[in-house]
Structure formats: C-alpha cells, structure tokens
Amino acid sequence: MTKGFFMTLEGPEGSGKTTVAQQLMAKLAERLETELVLTREPGGIEISEKIRDVILDVSHTMMDAKTEALLYTASRRQHLVEKVLPALAANKIVICDRFVDSSLAYQGYGRKIGIDSVWEMNQFAIADVMPQITFYLDVPIEVGFERIFANKEREVNRLDLEKKRISSNGGRRLSSSYLSFSGTNCCY
Ligand SMILES: Nc1ncnc2c1ncn2[C@@H]1O[C@H](COP(=O)(O)OP(=O)(O)OP(=O)(O)O)[C@@H](O)[C@H]1O
Numbered sequence: 151m152t153k154g155f156f157m158t159l160e161g162p163e164g165s166g167k168t169t170v171a172q173q174l175m176a177k178l179a180e181r182l183e184t185e186l187v188l189t190r191e192p193g194g195i196e197i198s199e200k201i202r203d204v205i206l207d208v209s210h211t212m213m214d215a216k217t218e219a220l221l222y223t224a225s226r227r228q229h230l231v232e233k234v235l236p237a238l239a240a241n242k243i244v245i246c247d248r249f250v251d252s253s254l255a256y257q258g259y260g261r262k263i264g265i266d267s268v269w270e271m272n273q274f275a276i277a278d279v280m281p282q283i284t285f286y287l288d289v290p291i292e293v294g295f296e297r298i299f300a301n302k303e304r305e306v307n308r309l310d311l312e313k314k315r316i317s318s319n320g321g322r323r324l325s326s327s328y329l330s331f332s333g334t335n336c337c338y
C-alpha cells in the first residue's frame with residue numbers, strides 16, 4: 151500500500167508542464183513540511199534517462215512504433231521502482247512530468263497501436279499504480295511547438311522533428327485523445 155501523494159502533469163510539448171511543475175513545487179514547499187520530489191518521464195533516473203536518449207536520438211528514424219512503446223514502458227517501470235515508489239513509501243509528494251497518459255495519447259492514439267494494447271502493456275509495468283491527481287495543460291499543439299522552436303537553447307529531438315510536420319488536425323487528435331480517457335481524478 152503506497153502512502154505519500156502522486157501527482158502528474160500531462161499535455162503536448164511546450165504546453166508548460168516543466169514550468170508549472172517547478173512553480174507547483176515552489177508553492178507547495180512554501181506551504182508544506184512534506185518532502186517533495188520533482189521528476190520526469192521518460193527519465194528521472196540514470197537507466198531511464200539512457201532509455202530516453204535512445205528514444206529521442208535523431209538518428210533513430212527506423213524505430214518501430216511498438217519498440218518505442220516498449221521503451222517508454224521499460225523506462226516507466228524502472229523509474230517507478232527506483233524512484234517513485236520509494237518516495238511514496240517515505241510519505242513524500244511526487245510531482246511527475248508525464249506518466250502513463252502520455253503513452254495512451256502518443257502511442258495508443260498517435261501511433262495507432264490502440265489504447266487497450268498500450269494500457270495492457272503498461273499494466274505489466276505499473277501494476278495499478280496511478281496518480282491521485284493529473285493536471286492536463288490544454289494548450290493547442292501549434293502554440294506549444296511555436297514556444298519550443300522559439301527556444302534556441304532546447305535540443306531538437308527525433309519526435310520534435312516528426313511533429314514539426316504534424317498538421318493542426320493531428321494536434322487536435324492528440325488533445326481529444328487525452329480528453330477521451332480523462333478520469334474523475336484528472337484536472338483537465
Ligand atoms: N504560460 C506560458 N506562456 C508562454 N510561454 C510559456 C508559458 N509556460 C511556459 N512557456 C515557455 O514555453 C516553453 C516550453 O515550456 P515548458 O518547458 O515548461 O513546457 P513543457 O510542456 O515541459 O515542454 P516539453 O514537453 O518540451 O518538455 C519554454 O520556453 C517556456 O518558457
């Protein structure tokens with residue numbers, strides 16, 4: 151049985167998840183004694199950051215959609231057991247930039263693998279561990295991409311290059327896919 155509190159941020163690239171996560175962290179730290187952990191997916195720990203590098207490498211244009219989905223899931227599993235679950239067991243508040251909803255939206259809908267298949271694959275990794283609350287930053291995909299491409303310091307990754315070609319229709323599909331599986335604990 152986990153203790154602590156697990157919250158996640160979701161939304162398209164450039165929607166402001168990292169910015170909001172840092173602000174949330176600062177506000178909570180002002181008000182609470184509880185220890186806070188700010189982390190991200192894919193990544194957050196050494197093994198998962200290495201998996202992130204493999205996924206986002208611009209030279210990996212041959213990557214199969216299911217391979218990509220499995221890599222996100224493997225990264226999630228390791229991050230969960232090595233960082234998130236121990237923090238929750240120690241009664242900490244964990245704020246995570248992306249979690250399983252990203253896989254449902256990007257791999258399930260975006261890559262057309264299917265929500266049920268991606269959910270099933272992720273169950274093997276997360277075994278019913280879900281956030282108590284998810285904040286969805288509802289920013290149009292085009293606005294998010296304008297922001298990130300305006301930031302010359304941000305390294306452009308394989309997925310950014312792909313999405314530069316995404317039409318506004320593709321963006322709307324991603325947003326509506328997030329909304330389609332939002333649960334009662336989600337602040338979308
Ligand atoms: N409310 C906002 N209005 C305008 N620009 C913003 C806002 N919030 C964040 N930004 C800017 O947009 C860019 C992306 O923000 P941020 O990194 O927080 O988004 P993100 O959702 O975490 O992106 P990514 O998915 O690429 O990690 C940054 O340059 C940031 O300064």
Ligand SMILES: Cc1cn([C@H]2C[C@H](O)[C@@H](COP(=O)(O)O)O2)c(=O)[nH]c1=O
Pocket residue numbers: 163164191192222247248249250252253254256257309310
């Ligand atoms: C967790 C997760 C992420 N993605 C995608 C979304 C982004 O394009 C990249 C990197 O994430 P960032 O927050 O923008 O730095 O990975 C995904 O497709 N599936 C996932 O499960």
